[in-house]
Amino acid sequence: MAYEKRLDGRKADEMRKISAKVGVIKEANGSAMFKIGDTVAYAAVYGPRNFHPKFLQNPEKGVLRCKYNMMPFSGAGDRVRPGGNRRSKEISMVIESSLASVLNLEDFPNAVVDVFIELSQTDAGTRCAGICAASMALADAGFAMKDLVASVSVGKVDGKVLVDLDYKEESYDGEVADIPIAVIPRSGKLTLLQMDGRVTKDELKKALELGKKACSQIYDVQKKALKSKFSGDKNE
Amino acid sequence: MNSSIREHILKALDAGIRFDGRKLDELRKVTVEKNVSKNAEGSARVLIGDTEILAGVKTAVEQPYPDSPEEGNLMVNAELLPLSNSRFEPGPPSEEAIEVARIIDRGIREANTIDRNKLCLTPKEEVWSVMIDVLTINAHGNLIDASAFASIVALLNAKLPKREDGVVNYSELTKESIPLSKNIPITVTVYKIGKHLIVDPLPEEEDVADARLTAAVLEDGSVVAMQKGGEQPITADEILAMASLAQTKSKELRKLL
Numbered sequence: 001m002a003y004e005k006r007l008d009g010r011k012a013d014e015m016r017k018i019s020a021k022v023g024v025i026k027e028a029n030g031s032a033m034f035k036i037g038d039t040v041a042y043a044a045v046y047g048p049r050n051f052h053p054k055f056l057q058n059p060e061k062g063v064l065r066c067k068y069n070m071m072p073f074s075g076a077g078d079r080v081r082p083g084g085n086r087r088s089k090e091i092s093m094v095i096e097s098s099l100a101s102v103l104n105l106e107d108f109p110n111a112v113v114d115v116f117i118e119l120s121q122t123d124a125g126t127r128c129a130g131i132c133a134a135s136m137a138l139a140d141a142g143f144a145m146k147d148l149v150a151s152v153s154v155g156k157v158d159g160k161v162l163v164d165l166d167y168k169e170e171s172y173d174g175e176v177a178d179i180p181i182a183v184i185p186r187s188g189k190l191t192l193l194q195m196d197g198r199v200t201k202d203e204l205k206k207a208l209e210l211g212k213k214a215c216s217q218i219y220d221v222q223k224k225a226l227k228s229k230f231s232g233d234k235n236e
Numbered sequence: 237m238n239s240s241i242r243e244h245i246l247k248a249l250d251a252g253i254r255f256d257g258r259k260l261d262e263l264r265k266v267t268v269e270k271n272v273s274k275n276a277e278g279s280a281r282v283l284i285g286d287t288e289i290l291a292g293v294k295t296a297v298e299q300p301y302p303d304s305p306e307e308g309n310l311m312v313n314a315e316l317l318p319l320s321n322s323r324f325e326p327g328p329p330s331e332e333a334i335e336v337a338r339i340i341d342r343g344i345r346e347a348n349t350i351d352r353n354k355l356c357l358t359p360k361e362e363v364w365s366v367m368i369d370v371l372t373i374n375a376h377g378n379l380i381d382a383s384a385f386a387s388i389v390a391l392l393n394a395k396l397p398k399r400e401d402g403v404v405n406y407s408e409l410t411k412e413s414i415p416l417s418k419n420i421p422i423t424v425t426v427y428k429i430g431k432h433l434i435v436d437p438l439p440e441e442e443d444v445a446d447a448r449l450t451a452a453v454l455e456d457g458s459v460v461a462m463q464k465g466g467e468q469p470i471t472a473d474e475i476l477a478m479a480s481l482a483q484t485k486s487k488e489l490r491k492l493l
Contacts, residue, residue, distance in 0.1 A: 024373075024374075025288075025319065025320065025373060025374045026286050026374055026376065027286075027320060027321045027322065027374050027375060027376060028319070028322075038274055040273075042319060042373065043319075044319040044320070046318070046322050049322070067318070067326055069317075071273070071290065071292065071369065071371055072292065072294065072313065072367070072369040073273055073275065073276035073277075073279060073292025073293065073294050073369050074273060074275060074276070074292070075275055076275050076406060076407060077275075077406045078294070078296060078406070079294035079296065079367050079369070082313065082315060082329075082369070083328065114318070116317065116318050116319035116326075117319075118317060118319050118371070118373075120272070120273050120290055121272075121273040121274055121275060122275065
């Protein structure tokens with residue numbers, strides 16, 4: 001059985017509805033909200049600030065510390081126990097490495113930059129939404145960055161290569177591959193790549209093409225949200 | 237450093253003005269939004285000034301506690317997210333977070349807000365557990381009242397999920413609310429700074445306050461739970477004055493339910 005028509009009627013290269021806003025958490029140095037479909041991510045940046053305990057400090061460059069967390073009521077199904085788990089630890093780590101290269105961390109030796117990502121509602125693609133929100137929050141905090149980072153999941157459902165799988169597609173009863181990626185839009189280089197599932201080389205090539213195209217659309221949304229804050233448009 | 241801020245705040249309070257220009261017993265603008273997270277059985281967003289709180293209700297079928305074999309379980313958890321303020325650190329809940337959760341829990345429990353007998357499915361074996369999680373998105377003062385209010389709004393709007401052949405299907409909510417009584421507590425905290433009593437403090441005011449009294453107030457004005465906080469002692473007369481201010485302000489919040 002081929003997966004010809006997507007469950008929610010989207011085209012293969014069509015993402016769910018996206019909205020983004022920066023400056024949503026006033027206490028933070030920078031913050032953003034990124035929503036894709038029913039997945040909602042908040043990100044807040046604190047720092048560069050003192051890093052304790054001291055032995056963790058790096059005299060060569062600052063440390064980027066990301067923390068990804070799903071709110072207890074955010075997931076489909078059972079309550080998510082607070083306090084993190086192996087999954088959230090790993091996701092936090094891959095988010096760190098997907099963002100670190102666009103920051104000039106050498107400018108902040110011994111300091112730490114904290115990025116807290118909270119998912120208030122989830123429908124797949126949470127780490128990607130988290131990365132999108134986090135990179136906007138870093139820009140909102142005023143960091144000199146080489147570029148933003150845009151992120152989306154691509155994948156394959158029953159032989160069909162798609163962008164931005166939702167929860168129903170991820171749990172589709174058939175062959176599913178899920179490939180979250182993050183892209184530095186200006187260079188086209190990838191800073192995140194994971195894959196669950198099985199794809200051919202050609203399928204991967206097509207998936208990456210679709211993903212990069214989707215990321216450039218996300219990039220536009222991110223830039224627009226940042227610009228609208230600083231152009232004084234308080235409504236968007 | 238706090239002493240000079242305290243003097244400044246006190247001087248203004250003597251003239252009847254708050255740090256941000258409000259009257260002593262004036263709340264900041266309160267905004268309530270319901271059903272803000274679709275996977276929760278009930279949820280709410282509450283803004284009081286710049287303080288923003290999210291609360292969500294989840295349910296599960298679990299064993300009852302041995303001392304209440306025919307009653308559903310209630311659990312309240314509060315998290316002061318490091319996302320919401322530079323003072324909050326990642327890790328297990330702090331004392332402050334635990335106090336917030338326990339104050340909310342006590343208000344709901346002592347008011348008998350939830351008809352816990354109706355949450356019993358099979359005595360001693362299966363009951364519904366109601367789990368309220370309340371989290372700070374932006375922490376800018378008065379977290380206790382904002383969190384308690386968000387919890388109540390989420391609870392009032394929660395619907396039980398479908399249960400088929402003993403299995404809970406969270407993707408389908410029923411039309412059935414969590415069985416509640418008419419006793420809905422509204423929690424208001426009154427702060428004492430010098431001889432003055434204020435409500436809905438800013439962080440600067442919280443930092444210099446002598447003491448606080450939190451009261452969970454029902455619609456008829458009766459108080460079902462209280463908690464004194466802060467290091468300075470207060471007199472019995474002050475407690476009564478603080479409780480009656482809490483009663484008055486609870487009416488304003490109740491209108492927003």
